[in-house]
Amino acid sequence: xxxxxxxxxLELLTPDDPSMYGAITSFxxxxxxxxxxxxAIVQYLFDRYRIFTVRRGGPVKGDCVRVxxxxxxxxxxxxxxxxxxxxxxxxxxx
Numbered sequence: 001x002x003x004x005x006x007x008x009x010l011e012l013l014t015p016d017d018p019s020m021y022g023a024i025t026s027f028x029x030x031x032x033x034x035x036x037x038x039x040a041i042v043q044y045l046f047d048r049y050r051i052f053t054v055r056r057g058g059p060v061k062g063d064c065v066r067v068x069x070x071x072x073x074x075x076x077x078x079x080x081x082x083x084x085x086x087x088x089x090x091x092x093x094x
Contacts, residue, residue, distance in 0.1 A: 001025055003082040010089045013064055026056060026064040027085070031094030033062020041065050041088055049084040 001014045004027070013026040032038065038055040042065055045051040053067045069078065 001027075003078075004085045007086060007089045009093055010085060011061075011064075024066060024068045026066045028062065028064040029089055029092045029094070032092050033064075035063050037092070038063040038065050041092055044088065044091065045084055048087070049080060051081055051084055 001012050004010060004012060005016075009030040011028045011030055013028070014021065028038065029041065032041070035055065035057060042053050042055050045053050045065075051067070053065045055063060056066045057063050067081065
């Protein structure tokens, strides 16, 4: 997520503190907090980049998108995800 922290309208729900990192992270595009908004982002990430994510409801301030890297996730996959996040932030800007 470090590579996406400079994307202005992307809210990363992963703490900056390395002692609080985990295998799951979430994000949302600022102003896109509805179920429909985040379902559309999930679908776009899969259709355009073949990146599997899940819409999650319930966090404070609205819905978000969750992504869970695995042990077999390659550096190329995280590179593609970083590119995809910039695309999503532009495409779904409010």
